[in-house]
Amino acid sequence: MYRYDSYDQKILDQRVEQFRDQVRRRIAGELTEEEFRPLRLRNGLYLQLHAYMLRIAVPYGTLSADQMRGLAHVARRYDKGFGHFTTRTNMQFHWIKLEDVPDALADLAKVQLHGIQTSGNSVRNITADHWAGIAPDEIEDPRIWCEIVRQWTTLHPEFSWLPRKFKIAIGGSPHDRAALRIHDLAFQMRRNDAGEAGFEVMVGGGLGRTPILAKTIREFLPKRHLFSYIEAVLRVYNQLGRRDNMWKARIKILVHELGTEKFRELVEAEWEQIKGGALEVPESEVARIAAQFTPPPYDADAPTFTPEFDALRLNDVGFARWLKTNVAGHKQPGHAIVTVSLKPEGGTPGDITAEQMDAVAELAERYSFGEIRLTHTQNVVLPHVRRADLPALWRALSPLGLAVPNIGLATDIIACPGLDYCSLANARSIPIAQQITRRFNDLARVHDIGELKIKISGCINACGHHHVGHIGILGVDKNGEEFYQITLGGSEDENARLGTILGAALPAGKVVDAVETIVETFLALRRDGERFLDTYRRIGIAPFKERIYATA
Amino acid sequence: MPLLKDGQVVADPWRVVADGEPLPPAVPLLVPFARWQTERDALIRRNAPIGVRLPNTLDLAQVAPDLPLFELIALEFPKFVDGRAFSQARLLRERYGYRNELRAVGNVLRDQLQFMHRCGFDAFEIASPNAVEWCQAAMAEIDVFYQPAADGARTVFERRTA
Numbered sequence: 107m108y109r110y111d112s113y114d115q116k117i118l119d120q121r122v123e124q125f126r127d128q129v130r131r132r133i134a135g136e137l138t139e140e141e142f143r144p145l146r147l148r149n150g151l152y153l154q155l156h157a158y159m160l161r162i163a164v165p166y167g168t169l170s171a172d173q174m175r176g177l178a179h180v181a182r183r184y185d186k187g188f189g190h191f192t193t194r195t196n197m198q199f200h201w202i203k204l205e206d207v208p209d210a211l212a213d214l215a216k217v218q219l220h221g222i223q224t225s226g227n228s229v230r231n232i233t234a235d236h237w238a239g240i241a242p243d244e245i246e247d248p249r250i251w252c253e254i255v256r257q258w259t260t261l262h263p264e265f266s267w268l269p270r271k272f273k274i275a276i277g278g279s280p281h282d283r284a285a286l287r288i289h290d291l292a293f294q295m296r297r298n299d300a301g302e303a304g305f306e307v308m309v310g311g312g313l314g315r316t317p318i319l320a321k322t323i324r325e326f327l328p329k330r331h332l333f334s335y336i337e338a339v340l341r342v343y344n345q346l347g348r349r350d351n352m353w354k355a356r357i358k359i360l361v362h363e364l365g366t367e368k369f370r371e372l373v374e375a376e377w378e379q380i381k382g383g384a385l386e387v388p389e390s391e392v393a394r395i396a397a398q399f400t401p402p403p404y405d406a407d408a409p410t411f412t413p414e415f416d417a418l419r420l421n422d423v424g425f426a427r428w429l430k431t432n433v434a435g436h437k438q439p440g441h442a443i444v445t446v447s448l449k450p451e452g453g454t455p456g457d458i459t460a461e462q463m464d465a466v467a468e469l470a471e472r473y474s475f476g477e478i479r480l481t482h483t484q485n486v487v488l489p490h491v492r493r494a495d496l497p498a499l500w501r502a503l504s505p506l507g508l509a510v511p512n513i514g515l516a517t518d519i520i521a522c523p524g525l526d527y528c529s530l531a532n533a534r535s536i537p538i539a540q541q542i543t544r545r546f547n548d549l550a551r552v553h554d555i556g557e558l559k560i561k562i563s564g565c566i567n568a569c570g571h572h573h574v575g576h577i578g579i580l581g582v583d584k585n586g587e588e589f590y591q592i593t594l595g596g597s598e599d600e601n602a603r604l605g606t607i608l609g610a611a612l613p614a615g616k617v618v619d620a621v622e623t624i625v626e627t628f629l630a631l632r633r634d635g636e637r638f639l640d641t642y643r644r645i646g647i648a649p650f651k652e653r654i655y656a657t658a
Numbered sequence: 659m660p661l662l663k664d665g666q667v668v669a670d671p672w673r674v675v676a677d678g679e680p681l682p683p684a685v686p687l688l689v690p691f692a693r694w695q696t697e698r699d700a701l702i703r704r705n706a707p708i709g710v711r712l713p714n715t716l717d718l719a720q721v722a723p724d725l726p727l728f729e730l731i732a733l734e735f736p737k738f739v740d741g742r743a744f745s746q747a748r749l750l751r752e753r754y755g756y757r758n759e760l761r762a763v764g765n766v767l768r769d770q771l772q773f774m775h776r777c778g779f780d781a782f783e784i785a786s787p788n789a790v791e792w793c794q795a796a797m798a799e800i801d802v803f804y805q806p807a808a809d810g811a812r813t814v815f816e817r818r819t820a
Binding site for chain 1: 738739740741742744745746748753767769770772773774776777795799800801802803804805806807813814815816817818819
């Protein structure tokens with residue numbers, strides 16, 4: 107894992123003091139709320155329905171045990187004892203007081219965490235494949251490049267007042283686990299014909315009221331040109347992106363209006379002028395950062411199975427289910443990737459208590475070399491667990507409510523905070539998610555249904571990624587009442603698609619029934635071994651539509 | 659409005675002429691870009707310093723051949739959230755080699771001064787009686803930088819490899 111050097115730490119410490127002074131000036135009346143707003147936003151501080159919300163970045167979703175404890179400390183001391191992990195691997199504290207924010211940030215800076223650029227019209231937290239460095243199919247570890255880009259985009263003097271927010275993601279494997287195509291700018295590691303690793307460059311993806319999947323503008327970019335290429339994209343966007351209408355200000359609209367080919371020409375022309383020179387990432391710096399992402403000292407003799415493991419798998423259906431959904435293959439023999447579910451029955455997706463954070467930190471130290479990952483699906487990963495330790499880890503997670511065997515299944519729901527917290531929302535998201543998890547509380551049934559990604563947004567801004575859910579649920583306001591529009595068939599991986607609207611929006615009381623009807627329709631029409639998405643792609647939306655609206 | 663140059667409040671020797679106003683003789687003149695385009699020859703014949711105020715939507719390639727004629731370029735921040743002139747400033751300094759005064763005008767905030775300075779601005783019109791204190795404080799808040807920019811500050815990447 108990357109550890110800050112004295113330069114990184116100094117920038118962070120100075121930024122905390124800079125923000126402390128901005129808060130002081132706001133409280134003293136030297137700054138108007140209009141002037142303070144963009145300053146607080148670019149440090150992750152929102153004003154929501156009931157309180158301030160502080161968003162902390164977890165760059166490329168990688169956390170140390172100490173950092174997790176730092177988050178637990180802030181949850182306990184400055185908030186109500188819990189936090190919320192988001193779809194961009196950030197943590198949100200929803201009940202923070204303005205005057206406490208500088209101290210909370212100073213405490214977090216001690217563990218090298220911050221709120222820098224977690225909001226505002228700037229380059230946001232860089233996200234990555236949560237299996238970076240451990241996926242068996244990986245070309246190269248994307249975290250090295252994520253960290254380099256994190257540094258280069260931090261407090262960038264030219265690109266801190268962009269037309270709109272700007273999200274970058276980097277993937278290291280052919281299989282996309284980072285939802286690359288819904289990002290403003292995304293890099294997918296590829297090999298060229300000479301066998302060298304580099305990036306496919308995609309631009310102009312995003313959800314919101316105009317959902318668009320990113321377009322490839324370059325098939326192969328040598329790694330050393332990463333900064334200059336990002337600078338070229340950002341410079342074109344900063345100058346030509348629309349500023350007359352905030353709903354048309356994202357780069358996806360610019361790419362759409364210019365046409366992908368024209369946009370590509372502008373970027374390539376700019377890039378020709380700036381590539382090389384000071385923007386070329388120095389080899390020594392790549393090596394210095396790469397050295398911090400070397401694999402931990404794995405047990406080379408770690409067994410794949412032990413008698414205890416085998417016995418538990420045969421005798422405990424809970425453990426067997428957990429192995430099936432929450433445990434994945436690791437590139438190191440004898441090791442596994444464990445996903446800790448933050449989706450218990452009746453829970454708020456992504457919420458985690460301070461006690462759970464501390465417990466995860468301790469289990470990470472005991473079983474995973476002190477390393478933790480966050481997923482864009484609002485779960486937590488222990489990335490390097492010896493398979494022989496899986497029974498003990500499972501026994502430790504179960505009483506904490508963190509071993510629900512539902513990863514990738516119907517109850518592993520993504521949901522935004524919705525109208526329970528967010529001032530932008532039209533409808534609540536969390537209660538819909540909770541009702542679905544209660545309706546589908548039979549684990550045997552949920553396992554039988556198989557892979558099913560349900561994603562819920564409380565408004566058209568689509569923080570819950572509903573457009574790319576297998577089942578997407580969007581909250582809308584109809585004359586002051588909460589209604590929900592359902593989409594089917596979206597996906598966010600390397601075969602990303604936007605979902606298709608099923609029909610007229612449904613009242614809140616009918617949403618869970620509709621989800622169940624959709625699932626029953628699928629089960630009735632499913633062929634051997636099909637996932638929901640396979641069946642949907644084979645039969646289309648009509649059978650689902652008939653069932654929902656015939657009975658509605 | 660106070661003019662801040664190199665960290666000090668200075669008297670502004672430049673006379674601003676608006677659209678339609680006759681050109682006064684022999685004083686340094688700051689004209690809108692539209693007037694530069696239509697009255698280029700008359701302005702050159704005056705034989706006095708010329709400054710031009712460029713809209714933030716301008717493609718600088720359009721004005722590049724004329725840059726050696728200007729002793730002042732003013733770049734606009736119509737609203738503080740509109741950051742187009744940050745890119746224009748860097749391009750003027752780094753690509754087109756413009757070396758004379760580069761002034762930020764419009765809605766210029768204290769909390770943007772350091773970024774503006776890094777992008778190549780050396781003069782700021784700031785609506786505050788505390789401009790000097792503001793500027794000194796703002797410039798000192800952060801003194802380590804990751805990115806190469808127009809101020810030529812050594813980057814963290816360069817310092818690490820030195």
